[in-house]
Amino acid sequence: MIPPNNYKTNFDHYLQLYTQEEIDKVNARLKTPEDALRWAYETFGDKIAKASSFGPEDSVVTDMIIKINPKARFFTLDTGRLNQETYDVMDAIAKKYNINFEVMFPETAAVEEMVRTKGINLFYDSVENRKLCCEIRKVRPLNKILSTLDAWVTGLRRDQNENRSHAAMVELDHLHGGIVKVNPIIEWTWDQVLSYIKERNLPYNKLLDRGYTSIGCEPCTRAIKPGEDLRAGRWWWESDTHKECGLHMKH
Numbered sequence: 001m002i003p004p005n006n007y008k009t010n011f012d013h014y015l016q017l018y019t020q021e022e023i024d025k026v027n028a029r030l031k032t033p034e035d036a037l038r039w040a041y042e043t044f045g046d047k048i049a050k051a052s053s054f055g056p057e058d059s060v061v062t063d064m065i066i067k068i069n070p071k072a073r074f075f076t077l078d079t080g081r082l083n084q085e086t087y088d089v090m091d092a093i094a095k096k097y098n099i100n101f102e103v104m105f106p107e108t109a110a111v112e113e114m115v116r117t118k119g120i121n122l123f124y125d126s127v128e129n130r131k132l133c134c135e136i137r138k139v140r141p142l143n144k145i146l147s148t149l150d151a152w153v154t155g156l157r158r159d160q161n162e163n164r165s166h167a168a169m170v171e172l173d174h175l176h177g178g179i180v181k182v183n184p185i186i187e188w189t190w191d192q193v194l195s196y197i198k199e200r201n202l203p204y205n206k207l208l209d210r211g212y213t214s215i216g217c218e219p220c221t222r223a224i225k226p227g228e229d230l231r232a233g234r235w236w237w238e239s240d241t242h243k244e245c246g247l248h249m250k251h
């Protein structure tokens, strides 16, 4: 049996942080990604951190954040199944901006038991197994760090998939106890992301040059073909078109 989640992830104390009405007023004032980030870092200080999976959007938002707050906190989820290219860009970004990434690992006992009972590549066997693997390797470590924060920053964009099509620049994250989620480039297009990286010669994940438009775990992500959706390479063997790992769900 897979061990239960032993991480302490109690979000109860955050439930009253902001009302939706207050968040609506904040959104009405913000015009640019930099406006949102300035507001976020002035408001939350060291209780806000940027989540990075080292996709192109993360390169952009990281660059914006450092210009506003050189001491900002960054975290990442190391599932143990990432591509070498992802570690390489993490290293390049850490050195360029002097960032000390807070790397969250899955709980050893849960991974060991999952692999022992379900197999090393369990995710290919069923959607249930895939979700279990994402739960243990991603969702629990994310919950662990988010339960210590008042807010987090993402690189989400609205046109990535339908689950994200209603996301706002600043929103209440009901999946994580109502803490604040800041999505500064939520309105950006894919082309804007690529232009920002190119114009500033930013470090980016070299998987992008091989057709990977969404960065995930190595066994679960492939390059996309011409004309395919930008997230079509994630869990490509599954038929559901609204695929998420449970980190960013519709609310």
Ligand code: SF4
Pocket (backbone or CB within 6 Å): 079, 081, 123, 130, 131, 133, 134, 135, 137, 138, 216, 217, 219, 220, 245
């Ligand atoms: S993306 Fe694949 S390898 Fe990574 S946590 Fe999810 S199922 Fe596991």
